[in-house]
Structure formats: structure tokens, C-alpha cells
Amino acid sequence: xxxxxxxxxxxxxxxxxxxxxxxxxxxxxxxxxxxxxxxxxxxxxxxxxxxxxxxxxxxxxxxxxxxxxxxxxxxxxxxxxxxxxxxxxxxxxxxxxxxxxxxxxxxxxxxxxxxxxxxxxxxxxxxxxxxxxxxxxxxxxx
Numbered sequence: 116x117x118x119x120x121x122x123x124x125x126x127x128x129x130x131x132x133x134x135x136x137x138x139x140x141x142x143x144x145x146x147x148x149x150x151x152x153x154x155x156x157x158x159x160x161x162x163x164x165x166x167x168x169x170x171x172x173x174x175x176x177x178x179x180x181x182x183x184x185x186x187x188x189x190x191x192x193x194x195x196x197x198x199x200x201x202x203x204x205x206x207x208x209x210x211x212x213x214x215x216x217x218x219x220x221x222x223x224x225x226x227x228x229x230x231x232x233x234x235x236x237x238x239x240x241x242x243x244x245x246x247x248x249x250x251x252x253x254x255x256x257x
Contacts, residue, residue: 122211126150129167132174139171141225142218148190148197149214157198164190181240188242192228195254221256 120128120138128134129147147167151160165185172184179185200222204213221227228237231249241247248254 122146122150122214129171132171134171136175136177139175142223144168145193145197145218145222146214148193149201149210149217152194152197152201153210153213157194160198161191161194164194181243186243187245188232188237188247189228191246192231192249192254193222196222196227196256199256 125134125143125146129143134143148160148164151164151167154160155163165187168190169179169185172179177184197217200217200220201213204216208216217223231251231254232242232247233250236242236247236250239247
């Protein structure tokens with residue numbers, strides 16, 4: 116289970132495409148995203164995550180197509196939200212502690228993005244391929 120894997124080990128497994136498919140969960144996505152944002156900042160984290168997620172999907176035998184696999188809007192949205200969360204978190208805490216708080220916050224909810232996007236728009240091929248701005252409300256946690 117990814118929650119018990121040290122964050123640096125999880126990131127190494129992600130980057131090496133050795134993370135088992137069953138462990139590539141929503142929680143693992145968020146933890147890996149937080150590791151990247153913490154290390155590289157949001158701007159540099161996004162292309163690294165984009166490439167890494169696509170490579171990991173392919174290593175699991177999952178194609179990145181217009182209807183499956185990597186999703187640009189979801190990844191970019193979470194990078195934005197993770198960056199805001201980590202920026203506001205107590206910097207004296209370890210990254211793992213900040214991630215624990217993040218996962219216990221609304222960010223840990225798999226349905227969170229449906230507060231900002233209609234399901235139809237978020238699941239569209241256009242949103243999967245490129246950033247599409249939210250259609251319900253601005254992208255910020257309140």
C-alpha cells in the first residue's frame with residue numbers, strides 16, 4: 116500500500132516505472148504530485164508529472180489515448196491545488212506530515228474536482244488532451 120511507502124521511495128518507484136499498477140491509486144497520485152511540487156515547484160512539476168504518468172501508464176500496459184490514460188486538466192488542476200496547499204502549510208513540518216494533512220483535507224476526496232468542473236466537461240476528450248478552465252467555479256480551496 117502506497118501510504119506506508121516512504122515518499123522518496125514512492126517517487127523513485129514512480130520515476131523508474133516500477134510502482135505496481137495496484138498501488139497507483141488516487142492517494143499515490145497525490146503523494147507523487149506533492150513530492151514533485153515540493154522539489155521542483157508547480158511550473159516544473161507539471162511537465163515532469165505529465166511525462167512520468169504517461170510512462171507509468173504505458174509500463175502498466177495502459178494506453179494514453181483521447182479517452183483513457185493521462186488526463187491533462189486533472190493533472191494540472193491537482194498541481195495547482197497541491198501547490199496552494201503546500202505553500203500554506205506549516206513549513207516546519209516534514210513533507211510526509213504535510214502530505215498527511217493534505218490527504219486528510221478536501222484534496223484527498225476523489226470527487227473534489229467536480230466542485231469546479233461539470234462531469235461532462237472534466238471527462239471530455241478536450242479536457243483530457245489540454246487544460247480546460249473550470250466551468251462551475253474558480254479553482255481554489257475555500
